[in-house]
Amino acid sequence: MSAFRPRRMKFGIFLAPFHRLGENPTLAMKRDLQLIEHLDGLGFEEAWIGEHHSYARELLADPAVFIAAAAQRTRRIRLGTGVISLPYHHPLMVADQMLMLDHLTEGRAMMGVGPGALVSDAYMMGIDPPTQRPRMNQALDVILRLLRGETVTEETDWYTLREARLQMASFSDPHLEVAVAATFTPSGPMAAGKHGAGLLSVAGAAGPGFENTWSWAEEAAEEAGTTISRANWRVVVPIHLADTRKEAIEDVREGFTLRAYVGDRKNPDGGQAGAIFGGRGTDIEMSIETGGSIVGTPDDAITAIEGIVQRSGGIGGIMGLAHEWANWDKTRHSYELWARYVAPHFQSQLGPLTASRDWVEDHQGQVFGPTVPAFAKAYEDAGKEVPDPIRKAQEAQAARGQ
Numbered sequence: 303m304s305a306f307r308p309r310r311m312k313f314g315i316f317l318a319p320f321h322r323l324g325e326n327p328t329l330a331m332k333r334d335l336q337l338i339e340h341l342d343g344l345g346f347e348e349a350w351i352g353e354h355h356s357y358a359r360e361l362l363a364d365p366a367v368f369i370a371a372a373a374q375r376t377r378r379i380r381l382g383t384g385v386i387s388l389p390y391h392h393p394l395m396v397a398d399q400m401l402m403l404d405h406l407t408e409g410r411a412m413m414g415v416g417p418g419a420l421v422s423d424a425y426m427m428g429i430d431p432p433t434q435r436p437r438m439n440q441a442l443d444v445i446l447r448l449l450r451g452e453t454v455t456e457e458t459d460w461y462t463l464r465e466a467r468l469q470m471a472s473f474s475d476p477h478l479e480v481a482v483a484a485t486f487t488p489s490g491p492m493a494a495g496k497h498g499a500g501l502l503s504v505a506g507a508a509g510p511g512f513e514n515t516w517s518w519a520e521e522a523a524e525e526a527g528t529t530i531s532r533a534n535w536r537v538v539v540p541i542h543l544a545d546t547r548k549e550a551i552e553d554v555r556e557g558f559t560l561r562a563y564v565g566d567r568k569n570p571d572g573g574q575a576g577a578i579f580g581g582r583g584t585d586i587e588m589s590i591e592t593g594g595s596i597v598g599t600p601d602d603a604i605t606a607i608e609g610i611v612q613r614s615g616g617i618g619g620i621m622g623l624a625h626e627w628a629n630w631d632k633t634r635h636s637y638e639l640w641a642r643y644v645a646p647h648f649q650s651q652l653g654p655l656t657a658s659r660d661w662v663e664d665h666q667g668q669v670f671g672p673t674v675p676a677f678a679k680a681y682e683d684a685g686k687e688v689p690d691p692i693r694k695a696q697e698a699q700a701a702r703g704q
Contacts, residue, residue: 306532306616311648313640314348315341316384316504316538317624318360322557327361334362335372337624340634342376344641348536350384350414350502350621356422366399373407382412384502385483388441389418389434390427394466396441397448404473414502415442416483416490433460435489442482442497449477481534486511488518495522500534502621507537507610508593516615533618537610540595541622543639544632547598551586553636554597557627558586600643607648667702674699 317337321330338349351368354360362368365383372381386396396413403411417434418424424431440458447454453467472478481500484490486509494501501519503512516532523530544550589595596606607620622640626633646652662669674695681688688696 305611305614307611307648308533308618309650311617311645312347312536312619313645313648314346314350314379314536314619314621315624316350316352316502316621317362318352318354318384319362320359320623320625321361322626323358331361331368333630334368334624335375337633337637338372338379338381339375341637342379344637345645346379346637346641348380348382348412348619348621350382350412350536352384353387353390354420354423356420356426360420366403369403369411370406373403373410378410380410380412381407382414382479382481384504385414385416385481387418387423387434387438388415388445389429389437389460390423391441392461393441393444394448394463397445398468400445400478401449401468401470401472404478405470409474409478412479412481413445414481414483415445416504419483419485419504435493439493439496442480442493442499446480446497449480479534481536484515485509488514491515491518492522495519495524495528495530496526498523498526498528498530500618501530501536503535503537506539506594506623507613513613531618532616535614535617536619536621537614537617538621538623539593539610540589540597540625540627541603541620541636541640542595542597542625542628542633543600543603543636543644545599545639547602550597550599550602550636551590553629553632554627555586557625558589558595600639603640603644604647607644671699 315337317334319330319334321327341349349372351365351372352360352362353365355363365386369381369383383400386400388396400411400413415438417438418429421431424434437460441461444454444456444463448466448468449472451468451471453465454463455465456463479500480497481502482490482494482497483502483504484494485503485505488511490503491501493499495518501515503515506512516535519530519535542550542554544553586595586597590597593606593609596603610620611617622637628636674692677692678688678696681692
């Protein structure tokens with residue numbers, strides 16, 4: 303069975319964001335906004351913005367605030383929360399905030415949700431990690447009911463709703479797009495299937511269980527009686543492109559290391575964050591080889607994405623994990639190469655162009671043959687002598703029987 307292929311695959315970024323410790327955080331956030339503007343100008347479809355509250359690398363505490371600012375600076379790109387950690391918030395507040403963004407962006411906002419990835423965030427709020435995934439499912443169910451216009455009364459051990467409803471209708475029809483984050487476990491795909499939502503595979507395509515991801519989502523959707531589509535499955539993977547493979551690798555070698563992001567202290571999670579950065583330890587070549595990162599030329603990226611499509615059975619989009627492994631100019635150039643050469647390959651843009659060129663070249667005599675007589679006639683009609691090159695071209699055509 304061939305893999306699912308949308309006519310136009312979605313491309314964009316997943317902006318946690320990751321910034322180097324020791325830099326000006328205000329400028330880092332401004333640079334994040336500049337990146338979104340750059341992507342909008344290049345025609346990228348989406349950007350998903352993270353929520354984090356600790357560990358000093360991922361500086362955006364409220365993706366909704368960032369999206370509101372980015373929406374004012376952009377024209378077309380869709381902007382999603384990537385993701386709202388639902389156990390940290392009252393579900394009515396989340397639904398109302400996202401509804402407001404739906405209107406402010408005139409339908410460009412998307413809601414990505416998850417249980418909360420940073421244990422240090424949950425620790426500061428006194429949230430027991432084993433409760434996070436069940437609470438995410440609880441909250442998502444309520445948020446979707448509110449977005450559908452229902453009135454909800456519900457009391458749990460962590461929130462209360464009394465005849466809660468949203469005071470505005472959605473801008474989008476029926477409401478803004480919703481996606482659930484997934485890592486290596488069945489939890490995220492099954493939540494997406496249960497709620498009929500999209501899927502954000504934020505841990506890439508190289509981890510254990512990736513090939514089972516969609517079957518887990520389908521299983522849950524069948525049990526819940528919901529409908530899901532591979533067109534709404536995005537896979538997040540770090541990407542850096544350059545004009546040569548050697549240049550691309552050297553661009554990111556230093557910045558790839560976790561040490562560049564957390565300073566010179568030992569990584570406190572024992573290296574588990576390596577998966578988020580796209581590989582094991584600090585070996586960029588190993589990360590590329592195992593599929594943890596896509597680093598190389600546009601042709602390398604096309605080959606790697608084709609591999610993800612085949613292994614997954616088909617996806618709807620690739621979101622590059624935004625990073626600052628390379629400097630700002632090289633990072634911008636990477637996105638330009640992606641937009642110029644990689645995206646069109648997966649968005650049905652090159653086939654018609656190639657067919658048009660081939661047809662013209664295969665029918666040159668038929669297409670361009672009348673041109674020479676037309677030039678000669680123009681001179682004759684004007685009472686002027688036909689130039690030798692045109693006269694000789696006429697004679698050559700006559701000799702060929704054209």
